[in-house]
Amino acid sequence: MTPQLARSPKNKRAYSKRPTSQGKHYTTIGIMGKNGMTFDYTFQGYLNKSYFINILKIFIIPLFSNTRKYLIMDNCSSHNNKDVIKLLEQNKVNYIFLSPYSPEYNPIELAWSKVKHYAKKAEARCELFLGLAIKCAIDSISSDDINGYFNHVNKIYINLN
Numbered sequence: 125m126t127p128q129l130a131r132s133p134k135n136k137r138a139y140s141k142r143p144t145s146q147g148k149h150y151t152t153i154g155i156m157g158k159n160g161m162t163f164d165y166t167f168q169g170y171l172n173k174s175y176f177i178n179i180l181k182i183f184i185i186p187l188f189s190n191t192r193k194y195l196i197m198d199n200c201s202s203h204n205n206k207d208v209i210k211l212l213e214q215n216k217v218n219y220i221f222l223s224p225y226s227p228e229y230n231p232i233e234l235a236w237s238k239v240k241h242y243a244k245k246a247e248a249r250c251e252l253f254l255g256l257a258i259k260c261a262i263d264s265i266s267s268d269d270i271n272g273y274f275n276h277v278n279k280i281y282i283n284l285n
Contacts (some may be wrong), residue, residue: 148251152239152258153179155187155195156232163187164262166255170203180211188217195219196230228280230272235265249251 125275132138154164164181169175195217199204204221213217227233242261248254250263 150254150258154235154262155184156235156265156270156273157193158274159272160259160267161235161262161265166258168251171200171202173202173205173207175248176212177207180208181230183212185215185217189215191218194216196222196232198222198227198230199224229277231270231277234273234276235269238265 134220148168150166150168152164152166153171155162165179165183167175184195187193195212197219200222202208209219209243222229239261242264243257244256246253246257246260248257
């Protein structure tokens with residue numbers, strides 16, 4: 125991960141080293157509440173239904189079962205399917221699916237934007253440094269950031285009504 129753009133002094137060319145190969149794919153999932161990021165998990169590969177169900181069973185359901193909290197998920201196929209819904213309902217987890225193509229309604233998408241920007245600036249070239257960059261990026265999300273993310277989403281909802 126590297127920045128797409130660079131800056132340089134006026135009338136000077138910007139130079140930067142950038143790998144030519146695509147590299148491996150990493151996925152980070154997380155849970156954010158008013159108190160901050162309560163859960164994050166990064167792994168190599170893509171999120172599929174069976175992997176998501178395992179993450180739900182091990183990490184997420186214990187945080188949400190029998191509470192008044194809501195798990196807000198987007199409509200990707202690994203989230204929105206009958207097996208996931210059945211598991212959440214069996215464990216009394218309140219959940220909401222966002223409408224399709226609506227990341228602006230989910231405050232965590234704003235947090236992921238900051239995480240990606242931070243990780244790209246770190247220009248990690250190996251798994252260890254990428255993991256450290258992602259962890260530092262997540263830790264850099266302040267309570268002021270989180271309040272701003274939720275306020276931004278609340279303004280969108282208010283303007284829709």
